[in-house]
Amino acid sequence: MKILVTGVAGQLGHDVMNELAKRGHEAIGSDIAPVYSGADDHTAVTKLPYISMDITDASAVEKLITEIHPDAVIHCAAWTAVDAAEDEENQQKVYAINVKGTENIAKVCKSIDAKMLYISTDYVFDGQGEIPWQPDCKDYAPLCVYGKTKLEGELAVSSTLDKYFIVRIAWVFGTNGNNFIKTMLNVGKKFDALRVVKDQIGTPTYTYDLSRLLVDMAETEKYGYYHATNEGGYISWYDFAEAIFAEAVALGHPEYSKDRLTVTPVTTEEYGISKAARPFNSRLDKSKLVESGFEPLPTWQDALRRYLKEIEF
Template identity: 60%
Template sequence: MKVFVTGVNGQLGHDVMNELAKRNYEGVGSDLAPEYAGVKDGSSVTSAPYISLDITDGDAVDKVITEVNPDVIIHCAAWTAVDMAEDDDKVEAVKNVNVNGTQNIANVAKKLDVPMVYISTDYVFDGQGTKPWKPDFKGYKPMNVYGETKLGGEEAVANTLDKYFIVRIAWVFGVNGSNFIKTMLKVGSNHDEVKVVDDQIGTPTYTFDLARLLVDMIESDKYGYYHATNSELAPSRGDYDENGTKTGYISWYDFTKEIYRQANYTTKVTPVTTVEYGLSKAVRPFNSRLDKTKLTENGFKPLPTWPDAVSRYLEILKKQGFFDELNK
């Protein structure tokens, strides 16, 4: 199987390319940079075929992907700078990438009659309440430009193709690039106390685990909308496992507490409300919970639990010398 992957200089695209290589599939990566510009970790993606591609250029997208002639397309590229997307001079650029760029890719997928995987977000919903969002719920109400444009990308895929996977994720972290865990580790290394939002709830997504699921999906024909974050260990916030780890859905505050616990940080973590925290230009969802039961209903293996994902991720950061750099 030959797979064309966009956004390989990002967190997810990096791991998708490596997962394809593990299964002896041919991955062809692309991104905007003239050459692979992700982390130089010696993994398969660093030496895999790479094509520089601006997904907002419809003619270029058609030409490049047609020449590659893949069996499936996994579209990981997106504008993900949520606050910057709110700037008046950025709105059209964000739409061009997330909506028009996705439409360009969907058009060539239709032309070649190949399936497409599109990565979306809980931001397509209004973020209210506490119940997990169902993958087939159509009561969309995005609250910011990023959410609006990601929904536009979903619609481009669903209205153009019959064979597609739309996979929504939240709170993403991976080895290739910046993310919440890396940021909190850096802040916690030189502060005695950090203040973290405690009234936004959800569960995180480790791109290494998600990449495995996405490749499982393209080995099937069980198309449709799915939600995929790392698993909860218990049905509600406030439960603890035998190791004293808080389980179930969590807040960013809970997430930080567990990151610091596993990293052996003594930094004090103080919970605050979204209003007290301030700073954010874009409206953030209070409820990012995503219902993942459709995965098991269709025979897919859910992602491992989020504390387990954090543990494995921190081990990789240690091997890469992340903590050594912090301590310099």
């Protein structure tokens, strides 16, 4: 298959490109930069074909994707800075990227009869209660600009195409970019006491594992809405931080031990820094993956262990 991947400079797009190459697919990467200079870990994606594409430019999107004529587009590009999206000066750009950019791609996919995989988020829901969200649930009620624009992106895809996958993920981490794990490791070195939120519940998603699932999906016609995070149970950010530091100590980094570093659980209100309202309930039900014949992702505990062995800290 010939597959175009957007947002290859990000955590997920980078890993999807490598997974496609590993399986022998013809992978073309794209991002807004004129030249893709490579990833943090300098893996195979730097050697794969790349085009510069501004997804907010409808005519450029139509021209480039029509010329490439892929069998599928895996759309990883997005504005993901949740708090910055709340700033008035950024909101027009966030909308242009997450909504219009997605719509531009969906329209071209329709015209060339290509599949589209759109990466979405638990933020399309209001994050209330404790019951896991079902992938086909339509009780949308996003709390912030990021969530609203990602929902509008979903609706642009579903209203334009028949051949689509909408895959909601949460709490993403990968080698190519910043994430919660890297933040915890960095601040854990600098300080001897941290406060981490305990009342937001969800499950992490390792982009290396997710990329395998996305390519699995692209190879089928099992279209629809899906939820995809690692297995291993639902946790809080505080639980995740504790697991990160425990695993770091096990890998030979005593500076993260409880003897030196204290981690205190706090409520979102007590933490009080975020501009954007964040969901308390990010539990995503993933049973539809198995029902559709897809292999679930490994546990987040296993993913965390593998990830920490991959990065330098």
